[in-house]
Amino acid sequence: MTQINPPSVAIVGAGLSGLACARTLQDAGFRVQVFDKSRGVGGRLATRRTDHGSFDHGAQYFTARDPRFRKRVEQWVAQGIAAPWTPALLAIDMTSGSPVRAAVGDGTVRYVGLPAMNRIGRTLADGLEVRTDCTVTAARRVAGAGRREQWQLSAAEGKAATVTLEASFDWLVAAIPSPQAAMLLGEAGSLQAQARMLPMVPCWAVMASFDAPVEAGFDAAFVNGSALTWIARNNAKPGRDPGPECWVLHAARDWSETALEDPAEAVCARMLAEFSRVIGCSRTPLTARAHRWRYSGPGARTDLACLFDATSGAGACGDWLAGSRVEGAYLSGLELAGRILDAAH
Numbered sequence: 001m002t003q004i005n006p007p008s009v010a011i012v013g014a015g016l017s018g019l020a021c022a023r024t025l026q027d028a029g030f031r032v033q034v035f036d037k038s039r040g041v042g043g044r045l046a047t048r049r050t051d052h053g054s055f056d057h058g059a060q061y062f063t064a065r066d067p068r069f070r071k072r073v074e075q076w077v078a079q080g081i082a083a084p085w086t087p088a089l090l091a092i093d094m095t096s097g098s099p100v101r102a103a104v105g106d107g108t109v110r111y112v113g114l115p116a117m118n119r120i121g122r123t124l125a126d127g128l129e130v131r132t133d134c135t136v137t138a139a140r141r142v143a144g145a146g147r148r149e150q151w152q153l154s155a156a157e158g159k160a161a162t163v164t165l166e167a168s169f170d171w172l173v174a175a176i177p178s179p180q181a182a183m184l185l186g187e188a189g190s191l192q193a194q195a196r197m198l199p200m201v202p203c204w205a206v207m208a209s210f211d212a213p214v215e216a217g218f219d220a221a222f223v224n225g226s227a228l229t230w231i232a233r234n235n236a237k238p239g240r241d242p243g244p245e246c247w248v249l250h251a252a253r254d255w256s257e258t259a260l261e262d263p264a265e266a267v268c269a270r271m272l273a274e275f276s277r278v279i280g281c282s283r284t285p286l287t288a289r290a291h292r293w294r295y296s297g298p299g300a301r302t303d304l305a306c307l308f309d310a311t312s313g314a315g316a317c318g319d320w321l322a323g324s325r326v327e328g329a330y331l332s333g334l335e336l337a338g339r340i341l342d343a344a345h
């Protein structure tokens, strides 16, 4: 049954956590508006398309352990938007100065989006009202029309100046990395302080394409004792264009922190030199570009699945809660939706 005056919710962030929360609340009858500062949806479950191939430069794959997420992933597989990925996977140890290889046979089922990682976010966003290219810069409590106070947002679309949005909302969800969430949650009880206690860490990524296959002898590797922590042949994933040879390199956390403000070109050159050392042969890419993920993942652990303040009508969700990674982000969004539904009824 359609409600005459359904509760409204503003969800800032169209990554997995925000989209999971949005879908659940919309299915329960809420009027949902999602905002994202990027041009597309999916957040760090991202794909960059270039003239020289396409790269999943954020999340590389996802695993599904919790029954709620497993069920969702099974649906995605049945819909043809995700598939298991079984790469020739190694662990490469560089601590001795030269690569020591070992096969990884951990029995983990790894999934990827089809034909690219960003398909997952796009599918989840289908049927939701999402305003992309819209950065929410502030959220404040204002007197609502005859009801309790509501949330009013300020936002900047594209390069335009910040304006106060006309609509106000009963509920506010910050589905964004903790430092960004903290900036919006100043009027949400203790949530700002809680978000500030959960830092996030950076990761430099390089997207490199080659004019011929790189004879590495594997598709992906966890790297230890190196500036790099992960390297993968993107075109080895199912459903990818087999044409251009595309590799994604991820730098280690400490290395990324040290190089955080270095120029992207210099970072790219250093990571490519290390790539040659790790694979044991020197290869010059056709093109290569570095991308800095300032907030790539949580830097601290918490048992909280989401943050919620019923008094102000606000909450936060994301991978920095609920156990990190894609699965954690999804579950955190579900948890927060559940808390809002309980409080609204």
Ligand SMILES: Cc1cc2nc3c(=O)[nH]c(=O)nc-3n(C[C@H](O)[C@H](O)[C@H](O)COP(=O)(O)OP(=O)(O)OC[C@H]3O[C@@H](n4cnc5c(N)ncnc54)[C@H](O)[C@@H]3O)c2cc1C
Pocket (backbone or CB within 6 Å): 012, 013, 014, 015, 016, 017, 018, 035, 036, 037, 038, 041, 042, 043, 044, 045, 057, 058, 059, 060, 061, 062, 063, 134, 135, 136, 137, 175, 176, 177, 180, 203, 205, 250, 293, 295, 296, 297, 317, 318, 319, 320, 324, 325, 326, 327, 329
């Ligand atoms: C390099 C890298 C490798 C990874 N590898 C893996 C992996 O192999 N497996 C795995 O499971 N996970 C991996 N992850 C982690 C995974 O991508 C994240 O855990 C998950 O995607 C986080 O989802 P989220 O919804 O919490 O946040 P996000 O995906 O970050 O979504 C937040 C969204 O909010 C938007 N936003 C931020 N601030 C504002 C604002 N003020 N106004 C409007 N919009 C805003 C952003 O544009 C973004 O779209 C990786 C991440 C990175 C960066």
